Amino acid sequence: MRRAVLLxxxxxxxxxxxxxxxxxxxxxxxxxALDEKQRELDRKLAEIATRPLDAGSGSRDVPAxxxxxxxKRVLGATPHPFGPLESVKPGMSRDDMIAAVPGVVRDGxxxxxxxxxxxxxIEIAFDDTGHLATVTYTLPGGVESLLSGAWGExxxxxxxWLDKRRRWRADLYQEAADSAxxxxxxxxxxxxxxxxxxxxxxxxxALLGATLDQLRAAFPGRVHEPREDDPLxxxxxxxxxxCGSPTTLELELSPAGKxxxxxxxxxxxxDEARRAALAAMEQRWGRATPTRTADxxxxxxxxxxxxxxxxxxxxxxxxxxxxxx
Numbered sequence: 239m240r241r242a243v244l245l246x247x248x249x250x251x252x253x254x255x256x257x258x259x260x261x262x263x264x265x266x267x268x269x270x271a272l273d274e275k276q277r278e279l280d281r282k283l284a285e286i287a288t289r290p291l292d293a294g295s296g297s298r299d300v301p302a303x304x305x306x307x308x309x310k311r312v313l314g315a316t317p318h319p320f321g322p323l324e325s326v327k328p329g330m331s332r333d334d335m336i337a338a339v340p341g342v343v344r345d346g347x348x349x350x351x352x353x354x355x356x357x358x359x360i361e362i363a364f365d366d367t368g369h370l371a372t373v374t375y376t377l378p379g380g381v382e383s384l385l386s387g388a389w390g391e392x393x394x395x396x397x398x399w400l401d402k403r404r405r406w407r408a409d410l411y412q413e414a415a416d417s418a419x420x421x422x423x424x425x426x427x428x429x430x431x432x433x434x435x436x437x438x439x440x441x442x443x444a445l446l447g448a449t450l451d452q453l454r455a456a457f458p459g460r461v462h463e464p465r466e467d468d469p470l471x472x473x474x475x476x477x478x479x480x481c482g483s484p485t486t487l488e489l490e491l492s493p494a495g496k497x498x499x500x501x502x503x504x505x506x507x508x509d510e511a512r513r514a515a516l517a518a519m520e521q522r523w524g525r526a527t528p529t530r531t532a533d534x535x536x537x538x539x540x541x542x543x544x545x546x547x548x549x550x551x552x553x554x555x556x557x558x559x560x561x562x563x
Contacts, residue, residue, distance in 0.1 A: 305354040308377065312355055313388035317399040317408035319373045319422050321353045321360065328405045328424035330370045335362060366473045367459045373422040379415045395482050395507040400425070402479050409482055423482065426475035428504055429518035431485065437500060437560050438523060438542050445472075445489060446545070446562050448497050453489075464491075480504065480511035480518075481555065498561070505555035515556050519549060 306312060312320055319326045325338055335349060336342055342351045342362075349362040359376040382397060389408070394400035398409040405426070411419045433440035443456040450470070453461050457472055464470040474485040483505045492498040506512040516538070520526055526538035526549070540547040541563065549558040 305352075305356050305358075308355050308358055308381070308384065310384070310388040313385065315388065316401045316404060316406070317389050317422065318401065318404055318406045321355050321358065322351050323360065323362075323373060326370065326373070328370065332364050332368050332370075335370065365476055366462075370424050371476050372424075375420040375422070377418045377420055379412065379417050381418055381420075382410060382412065385410060385420070394511075398482060398507070400479060402427070407477050407479075407482055423477040425477050425479055426485075427518075428478040428480050428485075428515050429522060431474070431478070431502075431504075432519060432522035434522075436544065438540070438545055438547050439502070439560075441472075445497050445500050446560065449495055450491070453497070470497075478504065480506045480515045482507060500560040502558040502560065503552070503554050503556070504558070512551065512556070516549070519556075519558075523547065 314320055314324075318324075322339055322341065326335065330338070332347075332349070336344065339349075339351055342349050347364060351360050351362070353360045353375070357378045361374045361376075362370070363372045363374065365371040385399070385408070386392065389399045392398055392410075394407060395409055397412075398407060400407050402425070405424060407423045407425045409421045409423070411421070431440055432438065435441045436444040437446055439445075441457075445453070448456065450461075450464075453470075453472075460473040462468070462471040462473060470489045470491060472487045472489070474487050476484045478485060481504065485505070486501075486503045488501045488503075489497045490499040490501070504515055506515055516526075519538070519540075523540040523542065526540055529537050529539060531537055531550075535550055538549045544563055546561050546563050547558060549556055551557075
């Protein structure tokens with residue numbers, strides 16, 4: 239699904255040249271969901287990589303951001319938006335941000351603000367519902383050791399830091415010796431997406447059996463309209479405690495125009511995160527019943543009131559099929 243937010247997805251680019259033709263359809267759906275974020279990251283990385291060394295890596299409107307040095311005092315003890323964004327919280331709306339951050343400037347759907355930190359620029363992006371998604375810092379090169387000294391060794395993804403309590407995730411992307419991008423993303427715990435709703439999710443309204451018009455009324459601003467190459471779905475968090483990439487929720491319509499099947503896909507960064515996601519499912523739905531399919535694929539199943547849930551470890555992470563019993 240398209241979301242106008244910035245997330246660095248270097249692994250995605252690295253793998254793009256090695257796709258198996260038999261998986262083209264599945265990979266194409268994933269590409270379509272992430273292409274806007276990848277293009278934005280490519281643009282920003284290319285921009286900072288071509289700047290001369292003495293030009294700094296400031297924001298687009300401030301060629302060389304002047305201010306205090308970037309150090310542990312500025313960064314703080316945990317990953318979170320720093321500088322003028324210290325008061326920012328996950329889930330804030332665009333209007334909340336404009337009111338809370340002095341000097342913020344709106345640029346289309348995004349916001350920017352002078353950082354007050356030497357050679358550091360800031361850009362703020364929002365998700366499809368207008369709530370904070372990612373704060374992107376352009377930084378001088380060679381900052382990984384500084385970040386590790388402030389926040390500890392990376393504990394998420396390739397070079398990432400996760401603070402589950404404050405619900406922030408930071409991912410560092412090093413493009414050149416003199417420049418880097420740090421993305422601070424608001425995190426939703428995966429367990430918070432699951433629950434005792436009619437479909438085994440946190441959603442209180444039933445998805446299965448709903449028409450497209452009923453979905454629009456029940457989930458305003460979250461319905462991703464079906465297109466020729468893009469399925470019907472609901473907007474979901476762009477990052478969780480187990481993965482820095484978006485969660486997706488696709489909905490399949492029956493010939494009668496009602497949702498017959500839901501597919502929740504939850505990626506994970508590491509094997510530990512994979513196990514944590516399964517543990518969250520069992521915490522919400524009870525102990526799973528493991529079975530094997532005809533092609534010898536391990537599936538974890540749950541029987542809930544009126545619903546059958548099946549989860550298997552697929553190409554993009556945990557793929558959870560929700561159908562009626």
